[in-house]
Amino acid sequence: AQTVTQSQPEMSVQEAETVTLSCTYDTSESDYYLFWYKQPPSRQMILVIRQEAYKQQNATENRFSVNFQKAAKSFSLKISDSQLGDAAMYFCAYRSAPSGTYKYIFGTGTRLKVLA
Amino acid sequence: NAGVMQNPRHLVRRRGQEARLRCSPMKGHSHVYWYRQLPEEGLKFMVYLQKENIIDESGMPKERFSAEFPKEGPSILRIQQVVRGDSAAYFCASSPGQGSSYEQYFGPGTRLTVT
Numbered sequence: 001a002q003t004v005t006q007s008q009p010e011m012s013v014q015e016a017e018t019v020t021l022s023c024t025y026d027t028s029e030s031d032y033y034l035f036w037y038k039q040p041p042s043r044q045m046i047l048v049i050r051q052e053a054y055k056q057q058n059a060t061e062n063r064f065s066v067n068f069q070k071a072a073k074s075f076s077l078k079i080s081d082s083q084l085g086d087a088a089m090y091f092c093a094y095r096s097a098p099s100g101t102y103k104y105i106f107g108t109g110t111r112l113k114v115l116a
Numbered sequence: 117n118a119g120v121m122q123n124p125r126h127l128v129r130r131r132g133q134e135a136r137l138r139c140s141p142m143k144g145h146s147h148v149y150w151y152r153q154l155p156e157e158g159l160k161f162m163v164y165l166q167k168e169n170i171i172d173e174s175g176m177p178k179e180r181f182s183a184e185f186p187k188e189g190p191s192i193l194r195i196q197q198v199v200r201g202d203s204a205a206y207f208c209a210s211s212p213g214q215g216s217s218y219e220q221y222f223g224p225g226t227r228l229t230v231t
Contacts, residue, residue: 043224043225043227044222044224091158091159102220103149103175104149104161104220106151107158109158
């Protein structure tokens with residue numbers, strides 16, 4: 001069974017600085033998707049970025065980028081120029097790509113605090 | 117295009133009562149997933165449904181929990197005889213298809229409190 005591990009329960013970053021959130025996963029599959037979701041106090045799950053395992057190029061979305069290391073099964077999220085609005089819980093998630101139910105497997109989350 | 121709708125947003129039930137959580141998927145989406153988020157934890161998969169069919173219920177507790185997605189109307193997650201441990205946020209996500217490239221879109225969640 002696949003597992004997702006986020007080893008940092010909480011992180012802090014100064015406004016305008018850069019922070020990296022860690023995520024590791026375990027799977028025997030070669031094809032899958034990885035995601036980072038943001039959950040602000042409203043609890044709405046907001047997709048931040050997604051990565052297809054077959055793509056070697058790291059995904060980027062404006063100030064958000066990932067460092068995808070397939071062999072190491074690592075998928076970290078880098079937030080550049082941190083803003084107060086980035087403060088939230090961040091969840092790493094895995095989804096299988098071969099046939100199946102495509103359910104998401106989430107990590108336990110990292111709470112990001114942004115200091116003014 | 118309206119997003120995934122869930123209601124109620126907050127639900128308070130006494131122990132032993134029934135809880136019914138509703139999820140209306142995005143227009144054109146016929147696949148629905150339910151997840152549960154216990155306090156200070158990540159979301160955990162419960163059940164996956166297509167119209168009129170349960171495809172995967174491997175994450176559903178064996179007793180008291182059931183789900184349906186009828187031909188017409190929203191998907192319903194039903195919890196009978198609720199206990200304090202059922203207090204959690206319940207999220208619904210919808211998808212337009214089953215293929216691996218289809219993304220799931222999450223609703224705002226229903227927060228269930230059992231007193």
